[in-house]
Amino acid sequence: MTSKASDEAVAELLREWAPRQRWFAHKGVLAHVQRIERTPLDEGGVAQLVALTVRSGEGHDAAHTVYSVPISVRPAPDPDLAHALVGELPDVDGAPAWIYDGPHDPTWTRALLTLVAAEEGAGSTTFGVHGHSAEGGLPVPAGLRTKVLSGEQSNTSIVVSADEGETPLIAKVFRVLSAGDNPDVVVQTALADAGCGRVPRPSGWVDGQWTGTDGSLAVGHFAHVTEFLAGSQDAWRVATAAVEQGRDFSAQARELGRATAEVHAVLAAELPTEPATPERLAALADGLLERVAWACTAVPALHDVAAAARARVDAVRHVTHAPALQRVHGDYHLGQVLHSAARGWVLLDFEGEPLRPLAERSLPDLALRDVAGMLRSFDYAASTVPEPGTWGARCREAFLDGYSAVAGSDPRTGDQAVLLAALELDKALYEVVYEARNRPDWLRIPLDAVHRLLSDPS
Ligand SMILES: Nc1ncnc2c1ncn2[C@@H]1O[C@H](COP(=O)(O)OP(=O)(O)O)[C@@H](O)[C@H]1O
Numbered sequence: 001m002t003s004k005a006s007d008e009a010v011a012e013l014l015r016e017w018a019p020r021q022r023w024f025a026h027k028g029v030l031a032h033v034q035r036i037e038r039t040p041l042d043e044g045g046v047a048q049l050v051a052l053t054v055r056s057g058e059g060h061d062a063a064h065t066v067y068s069v070p071i072s073v074r075p076a077p078d079p080d081l082a083h084a085l086v087g088e089l090p091d092v093d094g095a096p097a098w099i100y101d102g103p104h105d106p107t108w109t110r111a112l113l114t115l116v117a118a119e120e121g122a123g124s125t126t127f128g129v130h131g132h133s134a135e136g137g138l139p140v141p142a143g144l145r146t147k148v149l150s151g152e153q154s155n156t157s158i159v160v161s162a163d164e165g166e167t168p169l170i171a172k173v174f175r176v177l178s179a180g181d182n183p184d185v186v187v188q189t190a191l192a193d194a195g196c197g198r199v200p201r202p203s204g205w206v207d208g209q210w211t212g213t214d215g216s217l218a219v220g221h222f223a224h225v226t227e228f229l230a231g232s233q234d235a236w237r238v239a240t241a242a243v244e245q246g247r248d249f250s251a252q253a254r255e256l257g258r259a260t261a262e263v264h265a266v267l268a269a270e271l272p273t274e275p276a277t278p279e280r281l282a283a284l285a286d287g288l289l290e291r292v293a294w295a296c297t298a299v300p301a302l303h304d305v306a307a308a309a310r311a312r313v314d315a316v317r318h319v320t321h322a323p324a325l326q327r328v329h330g331d332y333h334l335g336q337v338l339h340s341a342a343r344g345w346v347l348l349d350f351e352g353e354p355l356r357p358l359a360e361r362s363l364p365d366l367a368l369r370d371v372a373g374m375l376r377s378f379d380y381a382a383s384t385v386p387e388p389g390t391w392g393a394r395c396r397e398a399f400l401d402g403y404s405a406v407a408g409s410d411p412r413t414g415d416q417a418v419l420l421a422a423l424e425l426d427k428a429l430y431e432v433v434y435e436a437r438n439r440p441d442w443l444r445i446p447l448d449a450v451h452r453l454l455s456d457p458s
């Protein structure tokens with residue numbers, strides 16, 4: 001049993017430590033820890049999970065976020081984990097404790113994977129988790145050597161390496177808990193169950209319940225475990241290496257187009273779709289107009305193009321032949337695709353745009369949104385060198401050729417071209433805001449794109 005006094009001591013430690021972590025989204029914002037829930041995941045109580053509710057803003061502007069914080073609680077210091085020490089407490093549940101960042105402790109990962117493999121639960125009806133094995137799910141490698149990925153990530157991923165004959169795994173621990181299905185789990189599982197080899201093979205997932213931001217019980221996903229594609233390279237690296245060395249990337253882009261259309265076809269067949277009625281298209285146009293307004297407010301440099309941008313996205317309202325809406329990737333770019341020698345292009349991270357609410361990210365959408373995302377990404381890759389020549393344009397056409405060949409229709413023609421032009425502009429506007437906030441040195445790339453896209457008559 002965990003005690004309330006100990007919960008408070010742990011919360012006090014995390015209050016200091018969490019803001020320094022990569023996954024903490026409230027950096028630079030005054031944020032208060034409002035609630036802590038804590039539960040052991042294993043019998044020894046070493047592996048634990050904390051749900052930390054953080055409040056930012058005051059009064060009407062107050063916003064709450066629940067973070068999932070894996071910790072391991074050890075009775076003595078562990079020199080192997082010195083780099084992952086969160087802090088030391090004189091008394092946690094009746095004994096002195098050394099608290100470590102859970103993903104760095106193999107014991108924590110073992111506890112998580114045991115819940116998945118055994119389909120067992122831990123915790124209580126108010127804060128608890130339950131493991132699930134995917135159909136034909138991959139087994140847990142015996143040695144359990146683990147490594148936390150160090151990339152710029154909003155979640156935390158732990159790689160579990162494997163011995164000869166075993167499959168290595170990757171466990172992605174979602175950091176922000178949101179009520180409802182996480183599309184990363186639902187969409188990838190649906191694809192894998194349908195036999196689609198364009199996603200990593202699944203092992204399982206963890207879902208559970210916690211006290212939600214409004215104080216009522218929330219239910220959702222905590223973690224997702226899949227095959228780790230060792231030796232693969234992400235498409236951003238492959239593409240930027242090609243552009244830097246002046247190598248053509250069209251053949252790979254064409255294959256990527258084909259892979260994207262294959263995934264879209266399986267998603268349309270396996271998960272709910274919705275006809276693109278005039279009302280639905282009007283709602284889509286409203287959403288795009290909102291985004292224009294949001295971007296122009298956030299980045300004043302966009303003011304001059306606001307009217308043209310509104311006209312471009314409003315054209316969606318008048319489309320008469322739109323494909324049905326379906327589940328999509330939602331945040332598709334070169335960094336979300338891996339190239340594996342054995343499997344070709346494999347798609348990752350179906351969580352959708354992190355800035356959108358989870359419920360919105362699970363709604364059927366235009367598959368062309370993903371096409372637009374990847375076209376923007378070719379432009380980014382091309383912009384990493386001063387003189388890219390026609391590299392980006394060739395990738396773009398090759399990707400669309402590959403996509404059309406599998407999809408059976410060409411996004412460059414008819415009403416689809418109107419939708420694609422609106423969605424490309426929408427993505428570029430989002431990127432302007434993203435870069436202004438995160439990477440001002442990169443702002444030129446989407447800003448130039450907005451002007452270029454608007455000067456194109458399509
Ligand atoms: N199955 C996998 N095999 C190999 N590498 C992976 C796999 N899944 C994720 N990665 C690596 O981890 C990175 C982050 O994964 P991702 O699912 O995009 O997490 P996040 O949602 O936190 O951004 C990817 O860009 C990729 O480099």
Ligand SMILES: O=P(O)(O)O[C@H]1O[C@H](CO)[C@@H](O[C@H]2O[C@H](CO)[C@@H](O)[C@H](O)[C@H]2O)[C@H](O)[C@H]1O
Pocket residue numbers: 154236331333334335353354373376377378380381431434
């Ligand atoms: O962290 P996420 O992968 O969910 O996405 C965010 O960060 C991306 C950058 O890492 C950003 O992508 C933009 O830059 C990429 C190059 O670094 C480029 O390939 C993408 O096309 C471009 O959108 C993404 O927009 C943002 O949501």
